[in-house]
Amino acid sequence: MEQAVFDYTRQDAAGVCSTKHAWAKVPAPLSRPERDALIERATALLKAQNAVLVAHYYVDGVLQDLALATGGCVSDSLEMARFGRDHAAQTLVVAGVRFMGETAKILSPEKRVLMPDLDATCSLDLGCEADDFAAFCDAHPDRQVVVYANTSAAVKARADWMVTSSCALEIVAYLHAQGKKILWAPDRHLGRYIQEQTGADMLCWNGACIVHDEFKGLELELLREQHPGALVLVHPESPRSVVEQADVVGSTSALIKAVVEGQAPAYIVATDNGILHRMRQLAPGKLLIEAPTAGNSATCKSCAHCPWMAMNGLANLVECLEQGQPQIQVEEGIRAKAQGCITRMLDFVAAHKAKAAGMKAGIGAA
């Protein structure tokens, strides 16, 4: 069955998803002494406050290193949710974007969840406003509501299932096998990819990630000609013309795994370039090449780096620990409802761990 797309007219990269505000708040580069002093201060504050740093692969490499050095984690959003929930620390500091902080708070309401900057959001979240989404759900009561992690707590409160790119394929395949029809939101590219892989009946919201949406199929073809031995690794939030050229399609964790375990000497990587930091650490000696976006032209909105992820820096991390804010708050009624779809996903993943295969042949996606 063909994927049907619900055309959400407010999804507009130049309007509601404008990145201008975010770029203006990206911290300026630090000198070596400034950086070292802030790392020392952040380390001391994390320890003194029994706090743990939970960072995404797309944030600055310095924050990723700090998270690992202080007993925190660097991971995809599925593992961030699991790690935050299961860790004994009473303060979680989430270096990522707002929905990640909200997910942590939804799962651990008794914990204090700090973030360096609450304005760090996501075009998928911005492009899926809760009231509009509720109307969409109301119009299709016969469908299971499956939402991507990159949504607000209020949108999750309307969902039956939350998924991340690590487990979306398996969960939709499971629902499809039960004869369920699906209402999917918000990423149209990931929705299309999953629909094509599973054959499920999916009605999709018309959202997009401003970073992955920028990867270009034609430019990728030309780049592949220059690097004939390179494997192409693609996150499924990318357009079809890019996904079609992939050797591996998968979540950030799956793409890292593909580089670490792959035999090829070179890899073209189509996801946020923040991931290259961890890939270089785990697979030194392998050539990593960024997949092409539109380049530095007038139309380039992202250049393969998420401006909201880039808002996380050492200075605002230290500041949030010193001041105990900004903190993530989620209204209890919404939190309790949203918890159901996240817990369902975590339980599914735990139960199906052994079977969890990659999003493309042979590559683990978790």
Ligand code: SF4
């Ligand atoms: S990279 Fe894309 S999906 Fe991830 S937070 Fe940024 S805008 Fe959202």
